[in-house]
Amino acid sequence: MKIRKKAYDTALSSVSRLVEMEYLPQNQGLNDMHRRLMAGRREFEEAVTKTMDAVIRMSAMDLTLETSAVAIGQINASMGMAVDGISGSAESTAKVATEVSKAHENLTATIIEVSDESGKIMEDIRSCENELTSISGLSSSAMATAQEMKTDIGGLIDTIRDMTDAIAAINAISAQTNLLALNASIEAARAGEAGRGFSVVAEEIRSLAEEAKALTGRMGAFVANIQEASRKSSDSVDTTVSELVHINENIQNVWKITGQNRKGVDHIADSVSSLAAVSEEISSSMHELDNQMQHINEECLDLRGNMDLLAASSSSIADLVAPSKMIEKHLEESTQIMGNMAQDAFYMLDNQVLLNCLNSAVDAHRRWLDTLGEMVQTGTLKVLQTDCTKCGLGHFYYAFKPANAQLTALWKGLEGKHKTFHSYGTEVIDAIQSGRSGELQHIYRKAEECSKGLIADFQSIIRMIGVLSKDGIRVFEQEGYKIN
Numbered sequence: 001m002k003i004r005k006k007a008y009d010t011a012l013s014s015v016s017r018l019v020e021m022e023y024l025p026q027n028q029g030l031n032d033m034h035r036r037l038m039a040g041r042r043e044f045e046e047a048v049t050k051t052m053d054a055v056i057r058m059s060a061m062d063l064t065l066e067t068s069a070v071a072i073g074q075i076n077a078s079m080g081m082a083v084d085g086i087s088g089s090a091e092s093t094a095k096v097a098t099e100v101s102k103a104h105e106n107l108t109a110t111i112i113e114v115s116d117e118s119g120k121i122m123e124d125i126r127s128c129e130n131e132l133t134s135i136s137g138l139s140s141s142a143m144a145t146a147q148e149m150k151t152d153i154g155g156l157i158d159t160i161r162d163m164t165d166a167i168a169a170i171n172a173i174s175a176q177t178n179l180l181a182l183n184a185s186i187e188a189a190r191a192g193e194a195g196r197g198f199s200v201v202a203e204e205i206r207s208l209a210e211e212a213k214a215l216t217g218r219m220g221a222f223v224a225n226i227q228e229a230s231r232k233s234s235d236s237v238d239t240t241v242s243e244l245v246h247i248n249e250n251i252q253n254v255w256k257i258t259g260q261n262r263k264g265v266d267h268i269a270d271s272v273s274s275l276a277a278v279s280e281e282i283s284s285s286m287h288e289l290d291n292q293m294q295h296i297n298e299e300c301l302d303l304r305g306n307m308d309l310l311a312a313s314s315s316s317i318a319d320l321v322a323p324s325k326m327i328e329k330h331l332e333e334s335t336q337i338m339g340n341m342a343q344d345a346f347y348m349l350d351n352q353v354l355l356n357c358l359n360s361a362v363d364a365h366r367r368w369l370d371t372l373g374e375m376v377q378t379g380t381l382k383v384l385q386t387d388c389t390k391c392g393l394g395h396f397y398y399a400f401k402p403a404n405a406q407l408t409a410l411w412k413g414l415e416g417k418h419k420t421f422h423s424y425g426t427e428v429i430d431a432i433q434s435g436r437s438g439e440l441q442h443i444y445r446k447a448e449e450c451s452k453g454l455i456a457d458f459q460s461i462i463r464m465i466g467v468l469s470k471d472g473i474r475v476f477e478q479e480g481y482k483i484n
Helices: 002-017 025-341 351-378 392-397 405-434 437-470
Strands: none
Touching: 002 025, 025 351, 025 392, 351 392, 351 405, 351 437, 392 405, 405 437
């Protein structure tokens, strides 16, 4: 009987402390009770794990909902300003497009006029070139004729010079003949009657000599006049040839200038053609611009409708925050209740549950620091939990408190560092929002240094829990009761 009593007391103690026990046939009732309680504890641990996961996810979702609602509101406001600006710009652009279109019509008309005038100028230039060609030919012909005339006048002057010499010779002969006739008359007079006939002949010869002299005198005057006229004609021909040369040079210069003008007008015609092509492109672009402005106005109207829907969606998201926060609050209260229940032996969590939570907290902690680093590098805001009570560690930390004396000091020491760590997130957000980008790296370095201390504490706690588990000691039991 004493053996059975001892076995019963041992089983009853195991049930009261809910530790592993040997199932003896005589303690069937206690065996069943122990099985149910152990199964209930495992279910409780599973419920704790799932509840913790749910409250962490709810906190993250609440933060995302709040952040999204604010971001959507800001985006909607920015979009409203942008749409107003786009709409105003579209109206201004439409007005400018109308004015440009009118100016373009005037420009097109001017281009057509310039093109027509260019064609007329080209025709005039070609006519001028044809006339210059004719004038140049006539000028060359006149120069050749003048040169021939100058040669002929030169020959005439030479002939007149010969005539002058001949007249001079005749004058000399006439004078000599007159003298001889005079002498003959004197000699005939001396001869008397015998010389009378000879005297008559001598007189006739003298008369002929006088007439010849008079005639040559008149011929000399006539030849002198011809010579003077020939000289003047020669001078005039020289002047004419010189002027014709000058005229021909001027004609050539005018030809060159006309050729340059033709090239210039050709260039102008090409430019006008290019301008006409550009004008067509402008006309097409203006038409396309008008279509685009109409499309933009339609898109602005559609966008305003979408903005109304976005505002409604933002309001709906904001409306979801309140019930979501209530669910989060209920889950937090549930974790607090579970934390209190875990102090009882019947619901005391296994050491592995705490290890799992701490390992998850370490992973979440590193992801949080990575997100903070991205914010610092990019200068843009991201969803970041700054409330230390609502992160992965915070929910567990403030609900479940290990009772083992060896862990208590380390566990309590986490709170201050954990709060400081999350405060750096608030500092980074404030710095980004206020444009103090120069402070971001300094804040991140402090957060990184704080993170190293927290990770070291986490690892120390994890190592200590491992040691306690090997020794069969429960971390949630004040007396450090060993697990059998």
